[in-house]
Amino acid sequence: MWSHQNLQLMLCTALSCVSSAAGLILVFGYEGRDVMVSCPYDPGYERYQKYLCNSSCGYSDFLIRSSQENKTKYSVYDDKTTRVVTVTISDLHFDDAGKYWCGVTRAGKDIYTEVQLEVKADRCCDTVNQTQSTEEGSVTISCPYDSQSVNKLKFFCRGNRPSTCLQQAVITSSNTQDGRFRLSDDRKSGLFTVTISSLTLKDSGSYLCGVQRNSGFDVFTAVELEVKEWCCAKSKNMSGVMERSVTFQCPYAPQHHNDTMFLCKGDGASNCTDMMGQSRFVLSNVSSSSFSVTVTKLEAGDAGTYWCGSGPEANVGNFTRFHLSVDATLHQLPHPAFYALFALAAGLLLMVTLVLVKVYKNKCHKTLRERKVSR
Template identity: 70%
Template structure:
């Protein structure tokens, strides 16, 4: 940097202020800011101050009070408190090292040493993976050393140590905040954070932090995964008061050492555990399933039940049952009523059946009569047609007419009276067969 007049000698030898002793360490995170505070004695309020590094020669001066700010450096002089502060922004790992706070004076300048440490703004090499289920709760354990018993503990979301304390969702000075609760067990050196009513948005990275009076705060990293209740197996069961009903629950082989659970409640996260005693008994425990039998059912047993064999409520390891209990009296009354209505309706059904049969029979008879009439009519029409044709042929045939006259004269000679028994015989004897048929037609 350029200045109008030299502020330091070519070879600066640090001369500590009477109010300061030794080097002070300063800490910052990569990408963040750090404040370097530099006190000075009374009488130097009007003197120019600066910050330098390396050999603190003329070219090593980073910022002066006459400049105010330069690049990533800015300076402020509080003359009342006799402290000037240099802020270094956008820290990089190579910014770490030794710095000197300088006060100009005639002869050798006064300076005090500062050592800056810079760490990456992330944590940590080891991450504790935690799983929780939607609508449930999860407890996160955060260990710390014995020197931090009385230190402030805090819990924040994300993975940036530089802003964790400022953005903490819960601290040991405020142990309850909404869904978050912090509990500190100093004997075991562990503080726990419980998150209730989990949502899918709660998934992500978290940091457990312990504040230090100097140096970097201590952190441990947690990765929380909240699983969705996506595969609920739900079954409907019904039972009769006074009798028994059986719940059959899955029991995977890798759960053989787990306790079996049956609880009652509308929500899986808030249900009452039903102990296996009294009317509730455990049966048929094997590698595939376990059964819970409720004997002597009561109306109050109706409701929603949950069975599982995993205390952490892992998704897919539970079954939901909706149980309905019916009263015996109500079930018997409905059967009696059904029988009564059946017997009451039986005569009516029989009458309707008889009426239908009568109508069917009448219809069949009418159809038969009509068929017979049609047949007779057809025969008569055919006979009439034949008569007409035969008559016309007779009258058109002169021979037939002559024969007819001859027949008449013969009847007169034989003096046979018409209508007597011998009439037909005379006709048959004196006339051929064809003439007889023709006479019938005439």
């Protein structure tokens, strides 16, 4: 009489084992991550032992049983309410890919369900789209998808790990606005776009556009974003003195010669205040590649950060940043009344000096006369 072990070996090594399986379960996982193999079973088998095996499902091919304690690589949970036994395989490797069997032990023939596991590298992608923008500006990233994914969930995450992208998504097509991120889906063109506003240098890095699939691996495209610093093209420090003038020299790209020339003040170029309308700010020396702006009668409040350039678009190469400091105490020009007072004091001092000289001369002459008389 065949033992249960021998009978099981015979069944699992025969081709009929596959054809008599209850179904096929496809499982997809990423290298280095965990994957859960969930196998449903029929009513009446709640108290029966379940297991996961591979190869021919011989005794040595058993990976874990529901009656066993969890192992380092394999753990099992039998939910008798939903009648689903779940085996978690940890720290996947490429050689873990292949065919497995979910089994239910019973008298006679065990019940088998075939499991096919596919393992993929947890990185993306062979092609990476490069895009650039500048801090405090915005960028729009385009993410194409095929016609079969029109109604699928779209999502966008930071990094290049597909295994965690959906869980860590910064925005999805079911939540199209979240802070600085906005997602738009143009189903006719098969393209969804993600716009990131108020960019900072920390926004530089890798991103993934994802489309969820009902079965199999989700589909991704990779983007590398570089956020450039406003000041990295041209930045200058300037100093001025109260009541005097200072001149900004503003170079710009020749193609913007016919565009509006500007000088604005503020910490950021995207939200600075236009200064060209003020009478103390005078445009001059306009050429095909530069212009000047002279600020007359400097005030203490003129100190700060200025931006100048020409053209409607904020490109790093077309802007110059200035840091202006104004000396409000040293070298301050005297008030005109000071000159009048100084002249009056100088005149009085001269008069007193002349009187003293005259008195001294008279005294000297008198002394000489008295000496002559005494002789």
